[in-house]
Amino acid sequence: MVIYHLALSVFSVNDTGAQSMKEAVLHIKSEKRMHILRVQSSALMAIHSYMHKHGVVQSMPIILSPETDPLNHPHFDASVEYYGQRLHLTKSMILHKQLSLLNDGIDKIYFMSPNVRLEDGKLKETGRHLFEFSQVDIEFKDKTKKDFIRFTDGMIASIYKFVMRKCADDLKALDRTLKVPKLPLKVYESEDLRKELGEDFEKLVSHRAEDPFWIMNFRREFYDREDKERRGYYHNYDIFWPEGYGEALSGGEREWEHKEIVRKMAERKTNMKAFDTYLQVSSQGLIPRTVGGGLGIERMVRYLTGQKHIRDVTLFPRVPGERIIF
Numbered sequence: 001m002v003i004y005h006l007a008l009s010v011f012s013v014n015d016t017g018a019q020s021m022k023e024a025v026l027h028i029k030s031e032k033r034m035h036i037l038r039v040q041s042s043a044l045m046a047i048h049s050y051m052h053k054h055g056v057v058q059s060m061p062i063i064l065s066p067e068t069d070p071l072n073h074p075h076f077d078a079s080v081e082y083y084g085q086r087l088h089l090t091k092s093m094i095l096h097k098q099l100s101l102l103n104d105g106i107d108k109i110y111f112m113s114p115n116v117r118l119e120d121g122k123l124k125e126t127g128r129h130l131f132e133f134s135q136v137d138i139e140f141k142d143k144t145k146k147d148f149i150r151f152t153d154g155m156i157a158s159i160y161k162f163v164m165r166k167c168a169d170d171l172k173a174l175d176r177t178l179k180v181p182k183l184p185l186k187v188y189e190s191e192d193l194r195k196e197l198g199e200d201f202e203k204l205v206s207h208r209a210e211d212p213f214w215i216m217n218f219r220r221e222f223y224d225r226e227d228k229e230r231r232g233y234y235h236n237y238d239i240f241w242p243e244g245y246g247e248a249l250s251g252g253e254r255e256w257e258h259k260e261i262v263r264k265m266a267e268r269k270t271n272m273k274a275f276d277t278y279l280q281v282s283s284q285g286l287i288p289r290t291v292g293g294g295l296g297i298e299r300m301v302r303y304l305t306g307q308k309h310i311r312d313v314t315l316f317p318r319v320p321g322e323r324i325i326f
């Protein structure tokens with residue numbers, strides 16, 4: 001795991017977002033932003049009511065903690081020293097989602113969680129990256145990926161239905177046409193797609209797809225469960241939006257055995273000292289058996305509203321490498 005500590009000047013190259021206070025104000029005042037936020041509000045409403053209907057309880061997110069998702073790709077450190085303790089801004093609530101299910105009375109939980117990931121400025125070109133964004137982070141106890149897929153398929157369909165019903169005028173103003181996807185959503189194996197389409201398979205399938213779809217099995221962080229009989233096979237997944245909009249959700253079944261967690265951390269050269277308390281919990285056999293995933297809110301809204309760049313779905317864009325005005 002590489003964590004870069006770089007000078008702040010790195011972040012001020014090649015700005016393409018708002019360059020001045022005036023442009024940033026115009027960005028906020030744009031009528032398009034109003035339509036987009038109305039779509040977002042309805043999508044979030046659909047998610048909350050789907051969760052409520054299925055007995056998934058909501059907990060408030062935390063944004064500073066001694067241990068957070070290590071992430072498996074390069075990023076800059078975002079932490080502060082507070083009363084002798086180093087506290088990190090949340091990169092994802094994965095560890096806290098697992099810990100929250102220690103409560104015997106809670107077996108399904110979700111958070112609307114802000115994440116801060118100070119990634120490379122080059123990512124602004126993708127149109128899909130914000131260094132500050134939010135995800136709907138969901139976790140279920142004693143369930144499998146099959147259960148999660150069934151649940152999430154229903155949630156995705158309910159978002160489409162609600163948004164199409166409540167925001168017909170907004171979608172029209174944005175010149176966006178949506179259609180409710182057919183369930184179950186298609187499920188692909190990454191190995192098959194790689195063989196058929198090469199390394200760029202995610203992009204290619206997302207471009208040709210008409211409905212969201214799942215891809216199974218990615219080598220990622222230590223916490224996604226690897227098959228013991230079939231090393232190199234991970235019981236995890238992503239959902240992708242169609243029409244080339246790319247990744248929507250990522251998640252998986254989780255490791256719960258201490259031995260596996262330590263082995264995977266060592267394999268990924270994770271600094272185990274940075275996960276001391278989590279490892280104390282796992283060494284006592286307390287990590288619950290869970291499955292879950294996180295749905296990126298801004299990426300969802302970008303897709304639903306048909307925006308080219310993700311900066312356009314936020315009032316206060318946080319695009320890697322771009323100058324921030326407000």
Ligand code: ASN
Pocket residue numbers: 069091092093094135137138250251252292293294295
């Ligand atoms: N939310 C993701 C998950 O549930 C973790 C992440 O965002 N890195 O697996």
